[in-house]
Amino acid sequence: MPGLRPNGNSGSKSEQNYCFQMPLHYPRYKKKDYETMPEWKLDCLLKEYGLPVMGDLNDKRKFAMGAFLWPSQLE
Numbered sequence: 001m002p003g004l005r006p007n008g009n010s011g012s013k014s015e016q017n018y019c020f021q022m023p024l025h026y027p028r029y030k031k032k033d034y035e036t037m038p039e040w041k042l043d044c045l046l047k048e049y050g051l052p053v054m055g056d057l058n059d060k061r062k063f064a065m066g067a068f069l070w071p072s073q074l075e
Helices: 031-036 038-049 059-068
Strands: none
Touching: 031 038, 038 059
């Protein structure tokens, strides 16, 4: 994300600080799962990994697919 330092912090106190956290299990969803996942579930998933929950539903879906799917799974 633009403006983030290597530790995940933006340096600005007015912005939320994010720091990637690796939970015990990596999500095993497929592209179709992300395309139909309700917004509340996407929010929970992104928060669980310490990732930003910003934008509309399409933005969140694209972000989650980019973060958790391998490039070969996006096709």
